[in-house]
Amino acid sequence: MIRHDPEIQALFRRYCAPARRYLKLGGAVLRMSREEYEPFLHALAADAHAVSDAELTILFEGSWRERRTAAWLAAVSRRDHFRECLGALLLESEVCCAGGAYCVALASFGTARDADLLAAYLDRYLRRPDLAYDQPTAMGALAYTDSVLHADRASHFLQEGGLWPQWFQDAPHMHGDDGTSTYLGGIRLACAIIDECADT
Numbered sequence: 001m002i003r004h005d006p007e008i009q010a011l012f013r014r015y016c017a018p019a020r021r022y023l024k025l026g027g028a029v030l031r032m033s034r035e036e037y038e039p040f041l042h043a044l045a046a047d048a049h050a051v052s053d054a055e056l057t058i059l060f061e062g063s064w065r066e067r068r069t070a071a072w073l074a075a076v077s078r079r080d081h082f083r084e085c086l087g088a089l090l091l092e093s094e095v096c097c098a099g100g101a102y103c104v105a106l107a108s109f110g111t112a113r114d115a116d117l118l119a120a121y122l123d124r125y126l127r128r129p130d131l132a133y134d135q136p137t138a139m140g141a142l143a144y145t146d147s148v149l150h151a152d153r154a155s156h157f158l159q160e161g162g163l164w165p166q167w168f169q170d171a172p173h174m175h176g177d178d179g180t181s182t183y184l185g186g187i188r189l190a191c192a193i194i195d196e197c198a199d200t
Helices: 006-016 018-024 034-050 053-059 064-076 080-092 099-109 112-125 135-149 163-170 181-198
Strands: none
Touching (some): 006 018, 006 053, 006 064, 018 064, 034 064, 034 181, 053 064, 053 080, 064 080, 064 099, 064 181, 080 099, 099 112, 099 135, 099 181, 112 135, 135 181
């Protein structure tokens, strides 16, 4: 159940609302001008180092705005002890607009366990072509994790007759090529931003 109380509202104002950060974490940050990007990155890095684990835990109980922001803050501050929380939230898919951030955070941690969590999500939701959730982003995140680990977890889903091509074919909202390069590229760029921010 999503929390709505003064404590989470205060954390929203502190970590999510400045410069409407919650809207910019994702594709929008990739399109920023250099003049906007650098201050945004510095502010995100400062808040990632300032936020406490207790505050992140509360943010993960909020709406999509708080959860998206919390996932990026956890990724930038390398708090991989939130891995299981992120995996559970991704699998539950309780709110819209946050799953992509969970995928980015897990990909940025880049371990075999992160790959397991992404694969568990894909195993469940690639069986649901009626749901336009975060399947493409999760597929890109798993492919990215494979590239980091020199592993081959994604091939199970991508092979002919696998869950990915079947889902892509049956999902009415998906069109064009069923390749994953676009989704992998997006994750790669997001992880590069996280790395740059973490080093700030």
